Amino acid sequence: MPVTTINGREIHVDDEGFLTEFDEWDEDLAKILAANISVDLTDEHWTAIKLAREDYQAQGETPTIRRMASVGGVDTKKMFQLFPKKPAKKMSYIAGVPKPHGCV
């Protein structure tokens, strides 16, 4: 697994650049990850990011867009506004969790 340097810290990532170590993530890192993909973080982004991390910790799997709406209460339109075009992947990247595994 590659190691990349972000903000002077060594971070473990997969071949695409998604974090592989849940505990290497912190909010400062998230701000840099968001900037890397041109997402300006607002309170609503943080709500989604924290939900994704909590759900990942509880379920061992990153929530899909469907689950973010049905369990997390962040509706699908909002997800597309917050993380344009590829909401699940962009959210996962910033939240430091793997891409969702499920189809829906």
Add this chain to the structure above:
Amino acid sequence: MTTETQAPLVPNFDDDDTDRKIAFICSKGNLDMAYPALVLANAALGEGIETHLFFTFWGFDMITKSRMHDLKFSPVGNTAMHMPVGDIRIPQALAPLPGMQPMATKMIKDQIAALGVPEVPEFLDQIVASGGHLWACRMSADMNKLVEEDLYDGVEAIINASDFIEMTDGAQLLFI
């Protein structure tokens, strides 16, 4: 002192690749045949791809308000229908017996729900919320004597075959 800086590895989200377009022709009204297009369309939208669904013939049941909540699955003619556990096939002679269709429908609905996958109307809600476009076939509407008011609210319009061909210029097409 010199510091070596290495550009961080950032996923390529291909945001500039905006010209990909995909269209699904939904021609079946059986419950099991409603899902392939819904799942794939949802996935395409999640990848930022312009996505269209065109409902025609039996697929019209997926968007007809009075029918969309009650699609059925039948084991008749389906040799891949197994018992819930193991590889035992349901004999085709038993498939048309009374009670088989409701039982098979309930079974498949439970399995889909267990995965957190929504029922057809709610799935269409999600596709529309994700920016997907739904279109109804003119000939099917005329055959069934249905008008826009009879159809799911997310359907943008009833269009004819030429409209659809024009609209999907350059799109990838899937007939289901």
